[in-house]
Amino acid sequence: MAVITLDDASPDPKYQQIVDQVKAHVVSGALPPGTPLPSVRQLATDLGINVNTVLAAYHALDAEGVVLLRHGARAVIHPRLAQRAEPAPHAVAQVRGALERVRADALLLGMTPDALLSLARQVFGE
Amino acid sequence: MAVITLDDASPDPKYQQIVDQVKAHVVSGALPPGTPLPSVRQLATDLGINVNTVLAAYHALDAEGVVLLRHGARAVIHPRLAQRAEPAPHAVAQVRGALERVRADALLLGMTPDALLSLARQVFGE
Amino acid sequence: MAVITLDDASPDPKYQQIVDQVKAHVVSGALPPGTPLPSVRQLATDLGINVNTVLAAYHALDAEGVVLLRHGARAVIHPRLAQRAEPAPHAVAQVRGALERVRADALLLGMTPDALLSLARQVFGE
Amino acid sequence: MAVITLDDASPDPKYQQIVDQVKAHVVSGALPPGTPLPSVRQLATDLGINVNTVLAAYHALDAEGVVLLRHGARAVIHPRLAQRAEPAPHAVAQVRGALERVRADALLLGMTPDALLSLARQVFGE
DNA sequence: GTGGTCTAGACCACG
DNA sequence: GTGGTCTAGACCACC
Numbered sequence: 426m427a428v429i430t431l432d433d434a435s436p437d438p439k440y441q442q443i444v445d446q447v448k449a450h451v452v453s454g455a456l457p458p459g460t461p462l463p464s465v466r467q468l469a470t471d472l473g474i475n476v477n478t479v480l481a482a483y484h485a486l487d488a489e490g491v492v493l494l495r496h497g498a499r500a501v502i503h504p505r506l507a508q509r510a511e512p513a514p515h516a517v518a519q520v521r522g523a524l525e526r527v528r529a530d531a532l533l534l535g536m537t538p539d540a541l542l543s544l545a546r547q548v549f550g551e
Numbered sequence: 552m553a554v555i556t557l558d559d560a561s562p563d564p565k566y567q568q569i570v571d572q573v574k575a576h577v578v579s580g581a582l583p584p585g586t587p588l589p590s591v592r593q594l595a596t597d598l599g600i601n602v603n604t605v606l607a608a609y610h611a612l613d614a615e616g617v618v619l620l621r622h623g624a625r626a627v628i629h630p631r632l633a634q635r636a637e638p639a640p641h642a643v644a645q646v647r648g649a650l651e652r653v654r655a656d657a658l659l660l661g662m663t664p665d666a667l668l669s670l671a672r673q674v675f676g677e
Numbered sequence: 678m679a680v681i682t683l684d685d686a687s688p689d690p691k692y693q694q695i696v697d698q699v700k701a702h703v704v705s706g707a708l709p710p711g712t713p714l715p716s717v718r719q720l721a722t723d724l725g726i727n728v729n730t731v732l733a734a735y736h737a738l739d740a741e742g743v744v745l746l747r748h749g750a751r752a753v754i755h756p757r758l759a760q761r762a763e764p765a766p767h768a769v770a771q772v773r774g775a776l777e778r779v780r781a782d783a784l785l786l787g788m789t790p791d792a793l794l795s796l797a798r799q800v801f802g803e
Numbered sequence: 804m805a806v807i808t809l810d811d812a813s814p815d816p817k818y819q820q821i822v823d824q825v826k827a828h829v830v831s832g833a834l835p836p837g838t839p840l841p842s843v844r845q846l847a848t849d850l851g852i853n854v855n856t857v858l859a860a861y862h863a864l865d866a867e868g869v870v871l872l873r874h875g876a877r878a879v880i881h882p883r884l885a886q887r888a889e890p891a892p893h894a895v896a897q898v899r900g901a902l903e904r905v906r907a908d909a910l911l912l913g914m915t916p917d918a919l920l921s922l923a924r925q926v927f928g929e
Numbered sequence: 930g931t932g933g934t935c936t937a938g939a940c941c942a943c944g
Numbered sequence: 945g946t947g948g949t950c951t952a953g954a955c956c957a958c959c
Contacts (some may be wrong), residue, residue, distance in 0.1 A: 438949055448655040459685070464931060475951045480932080488866040491659060495690050497931050497958030504686040506659075516660035517670065523653045524674040527646065529574040533617055534642035538675060544643065545671040548650040549664060559837070560882040564873050564943065604944055690958065700907040730959055743911060768912035769922065772905065776926040779901045781826040785869060785884075786894035790927060796895065797923040800902040801916060816934055842946060853936045858947075875943030875946050 427455040431472050439474055443482035448491060451502055458506045461499040462492065553581040557598050565600055569608035577617060577628055587625040588618065679707040683724050691726055695734035703743060703754055713751040714744065805833040809850050817852055821860035826869060829880055836884045839877040840870065 427450045431439055450456040462468070465483060469476040483500050486492035493503045531541045553576045557568055576582040588594075591609060595602040609626050612618035619629045657667045679702045683694055702708040714720075717735060721728040735752050738744035745755045783793045805828045809817055828834040840846070843861060847854040861878055864870035871881045909919045 440949080445652060445655070448659060449651065452655045452658045466931080477952085478950060481949085483932085485866075488863075489659075493686070493688065494932070495688065495958085496933065497690065499931065516657070516662060517666075520653060520657045520660065520662060520667070521670060521674060523656070524671055525575070526571060527649045527653060528675055529571065529578050530649070531642075531646045532578045533574055533615070534646065536642065536646060540643075541646070542672065542675045544647060545650060545675055546668065548647060549654055549668045549671055560871070562871065562873070564875065566944075601944065607944070692958075697904060697907070700911060701903070704907045704910045727959060733958075741911070768909075768914065769918075772909045772912065772914060772919070773922060773926060775905045775908070776923060777827065778823060779898060779905060780927055781823070781830045782901070783894070783898045784830045785826060785867070786898065788894060788898060792895075793898070794924065794927045796899060797902060797927055798920065800899060801906055801920045801923055818934075844946080853938095855937085856935060859934085861947085872947070873943085874948070877946065 429468065429472070431474070439472075440478050440482040440485065443468075443472075443479065444485050447482070447486055451491060451506065456502050458502050459504045460502045462501065464499060555594065555598070557600070565598075565604050566608040566611065569594075569598075569605065570611050573608070573612055574617060582628050584628050585630045586628045588627065590625060679712075681720065681724070683726070691724075691730050692734040692737065695720075695724075695731065696737050699734070699738055700743060708754050710754050711756045712754045714753065716751060807846065807850070809852070817850075818856050818860040818863065821846075821850075821857065822863050825860075825864055829869060829884065834880050836880050837882045838880045840879065842877060 429443055429446045431442055435442060437445070447456065447462070456462075462483070463471065465476055465479040469479045472479070483492060483494060487494040487500075490503055491506065492500050494500050528541060532538070536544075555569055555572045557565055561568060563571070573582065573588070582588075588609070589597070591602055591605045595605045598605070609618060609620060613620040613626075616629055618626050620626050654667065658664070662670075681695055681698045683691055687694060689697070699708065699714070708714075714735070715723070717728055717731045721731045724731070735744060735746060739746040739752075742755055744752050746752050780793060784790070788796075807821055807824045809820055813820060815823070825834065825840070834840075840861070841849065843854055843857045847857045850857070861870060861872060865872040865878075868881055869884065870878050872878050906919065910916070914922075
């Protein structure tokens with residue numbers, strides 16, 4: 426459970442794919458705060474990639490506060506993630522920008538505004 | 552009208568900012584199909600950037616089918632853009648992926664699913 | 678009294694947290710020179726961590742001269758701690774370096790020099 | 804000016820030394836917002852170290868928002884650094900923790916509270 | 930055994 | 945030319 430897989434055909438770099446999937450698992454509840462992640466070496470061999478690539482992903486997650494890295498200890502999902510309840514002032518602006526970008530691409534790809542809204546309800550709704 | 556501006560403080564590369572803004576203007580109707588874009592040299596001097604940077608943006612837009620580039624002729628918004636009505640099979644999957652990524656980041660930033668849906672309705676709604 | 682606690686959400690390693698807290702208790706007077714520390718095994722079980730982790734902390738404190746370790750005997754706060762009166766030549770330079778580092782981070786975090794000085798007076802003042 | 808140097812005898816890793824010095828230069832005004840940093844390759848050869856070590860430092864500065872990294876463009880001190888005026892809620896607590904740590908070490912090194920406060924006024928004062 | 934740092938070198942993407 | 949990604953492998957620090 427909470428498996429991480431790589432797609433060689435993806436335009437995203439491997440370390441980014443790892444970051445995205447860990448975040449997704451955190452959000453879905455598959456990786457609750459405090460859960461230990463696989464060791465960098467373990468995940469590297471599992472995915473058939475280099476240890477440093479996994480390290481890059483873990484460092485990025487650490488910098489974002491999603492993961493807690495400590496010397497000698499297994500990396501864990503940050504225990505204080507659950508406490509965050511403030512919407513954060515700039516966060517909304519940031520998300521809005523991302524949504525506007527998605528909207529432009531979707532409409533140019535031929536989707537109707539209605540179809541987009543409907544898809545959003547599907548993805549964003551519980 | 553349909554002005555393009557660059558933000559030096561943006562994490563996005565310049566060519567990306569140009570691409571995003573042209574798309575936005577197309578979607579908003581400010582740049583209807585067939586409209587000529589400013590010449591590469593003109594836009595480059597207007598923005599105070601290198602010609603190659605503008606060229607990169609135009610090429611990207613051409614590759615996505617948003618713009619039509621022809622040797623010796625001014626670049627124009629693709630005339631057949633309006634005819635696209637089929638959402639394209641992989642397009643929906645692509646947009647869904649983008650939305651899922653936005654969702655993960657939004658929730659990790661502390662937004663509630665409700666707030667996100669509400670924001671999406673705001674941005675995606677006509 | 679002079680309790681030591683661990684914070685799982687802290688980015689600092691456990692042994693470091695122990696070292697910091699013992700130092701703080703010594704400085705505050707809660708652990709005067711000569712005071713015996715809890716045994717390695719006792720503290721390890723109290724905190725629910727490995728004996729070696731506590732040992733590492735005690736060794737670090739011993740190396741810094743804060744604690745006196747003797748084979749077979751309980752570790753104690755170094756009895757001669759009180760006698761130190763000379764600031765030591767390199768000590769000032771070391772502390773100055775630490776303060777400069779704190780200053781850079783504080784200012785980058787948005788604090789004003791005045792706010793920083795005021796906070797320092799609060800923390801450093803008796 | 805705004806030179807960066809490495810100290811092989813320092814306990815801090817090289818990439819950390821680069822990070823600290825860039826921050827110090829930003830705070831001192833030697834590197835105002837928008838200033839381009841030396842390219843990773845240039846700085847690497849200047850310091851006689853590997854390119855990836857410099858990259859690690861630049862990535863860390865980018866993650867902290869001190870530096871703006873963009874593909875193909877020279878790294879620059881973040882242009883929006885000047886705009887930050889909010890003290891940030893957790894920032895104060897973070898700085899306070901750092902000061903408390905410095906205080907404990909200073910007193911254990913034999914400095915008096917008065918000497919520490921005086922040094923702080925020297926370092927923190929304009 | 931776990932993560933941290935550093936090196937060396939290759940190839941890709943952006944301007 | 946600039947930064948980005950990835951690999952391979954070595955050695956160190958922490959638990």
